[in-house]
Amino acid sequence: MFPQLPTGALSQFPLRKRRAARTVVNTTADGRTIKLPDVAAQITEWQLQYTGLSDAELATLEQFFAAMEGSLNGFTFLDPNGNLLAWSDDPSQVEWQKASYLTLTGGGADPAGGTRAWHVANSGAGAQSLSQTLNAPAVYVYCLSVYARAAQPTAIGLLLGSQRAACLLGTAWNRFTITGTGDAEATSISFGIELPAGAAIDLYGPQVEPQASASAYKSSTTGGVYENAHFRDDVFTYTSTGVNRHSTTVNILYANHL
Amino acid sequence: MATFPKLKTNAVAQYPATRALRYQNQTVRFLDGTDQRYRDASGPLHRWVIRLSELDEGELAEMEGFFLSNQGQFGSFVFVDPWDDTSYPSCSLAGDRLDLTAIAEMQGQTILTVVENRT
Numbered sequence: 001m002f003p004q005l006p007t008g009a010l011s012q013f014p015l016r017k018r019r020a021a022r023t024v025v026n027t028t029a030d031g032r033t034i035k036l037p038d039v040a041a042q043i044t045e046w047q048l049q050y051t052g053l054s055d056a057e058l059a060t061l062e063q064f065f066a067a068m069e070g071s072l073n074g075f076t077f078l079d080p081n082g083n084l085l086a087w088s089d090d091p092s093q094v095e096w097q098k099a100s101y102l103t104l105t106g107g108g109a110d111p112a113g114g115t116r117a118w119h120v121a122n123s124g125a126g127a128q129s130l131s132q133t134l135n136a137p138a139v140y141v142y143c144l145s146v147y148a149r150a151a152q153p154t155a156i157g158l159l160l161g162s163q164r165a166a167c168l169l170g171t172a173w174n175r176f177t178i179t180g181t182g183d184a185e186a187t188s189i190s191f192g193i194e195l196p197a198g199a200a201i202d203l204y205g206p207q208v209e210p211q212a213s214a215s216a217y218k219s220s221t222t223g224g225v226y227e228n229a230h231f232r233d234d235v236f237t238y239t240s241t242g243v244n245r246h247s248t249t250v251n252i253l254y255a256n257h258l
Numbered sequence: 259m260a261t262f263p264k265l266k267t268n269a270v271a272q273y274p275a276t277r278a279l280r281y282q283n284q285t286v287r288f289l290d291g292t293d294q295r296y297r298d299a300s301g302p303l304h305r306w307v308i309r310l311s312e313l314d315e316g317e318l319a320e321m322e323g324f325f326l327s328n329q330g331q332f333g334s335f336v337f338v339d340p341w342d343d344t345s346y347p348s349c350s351l352a353g354d355r356l357d358l359t360a361i362a363e364m365q366g367q368t369i370l371t372v373v374e375n376r377t
Binding site for chain 2: 017018019021022023025029036039081083112215216222
């Protein structure tokens with residue numbers, strides 16, 4: 001897995017990301033087009049520019065590059081500027097694990113002025129959770145955030161691996177977060193929201209990021225975990241700008257067809 | 259039918275924005291210097307270059323999601339011309355590549371080019 005910096009961040013600003021698709025286009029004489037998509041040929045590329053790295057941080061990156069033997073071996077890369085959850089606006093999708101006594105109703109007014117909030121009710125006699133499991137290294141620092149409110153004061157739990165944070169909901173929208181890591185040996189980690197028996201809440205904008213605190217909410221469909229990403233290049237170049245200060249740029253490539 | 263996403267300000271584009279109108283005509287030139295011209299298509303096609311900056315992470319993700327859902331230039335959508343509010347029912351992105359840059363927090367940048375399709 002690609003190493004996090006000691007701050008818990010995966011990258012620094014500026015961060016560049018490129019999405020590339022492939023479309024076969026047949027243009028007729030009158031200007032009309034016939035198009036065929038090539039879904040398997042999609043490529044995502046990140047350019048990570050690091051400055052002010054310490055000796056230890058640079059060594060970590062260099063050792064990882066050596067372990068991957070440049071562009072040869074694949075690794076799991078988490079989008080540093082993305083929401084790792086898939087279908088963050090639609091918990092009815094199969095990526096979400098919904099406990100059997102939870103009911104979900106979409107189309108509610110959300111705090112961003114849209115209608116992407118969900119009403120979640122627990123009709124069971126015990127706590128029930130809505131969660132998503134990511135095939136991502138559990139040893140990373142993650143931040144789970146979600147907007148929530150309830151008609152009556154309600155205590156819910158935010159779940160991050162085996163950790164749980166209690167949150168008290170009021171009638172106004174508030175954003176709640178939990179930051180932490182999972183089990184060091186695990187290759188997957190679960191994130192979720194736990195409702196006590198009989199609770200009914202409004203939910204919007206669940207987001208997981210590979211960093212210590214939450215950034216602005218980003219709606220997602222595909223999620224941000226990229227298994228089998230590669231370094232684009234076979235060369236790792238860095239510049240030492242002072243004692244214990246280094247800078248480098250790495251390019252990460254993820255191709256659907258690889 | 260999908261619609262081109264708006265920013266949180268409800269705007270479609272920012273300054274500087276570029277708009278182009280393209281006709282498709284043919285010209286046959288003769289030895290005596292005269293020429294004969296004719297239309298090679300039924301009408302003009304529009305093209306807009308939308309340069310966006312100072313986007314927050316949510317807006318940048320919205321543009322990325324729109325590119326993904328369209329699979330680059332494959333999909334088509336409704337585009338409302340920010341100059342005159344005319345709705346163009348069949349438009350596509352011009353290319354199969356999208357560059358997204360986060361200069362700093364809430365300083366995202368990207369450029370999308372929209373072309374009107376011949377229908």
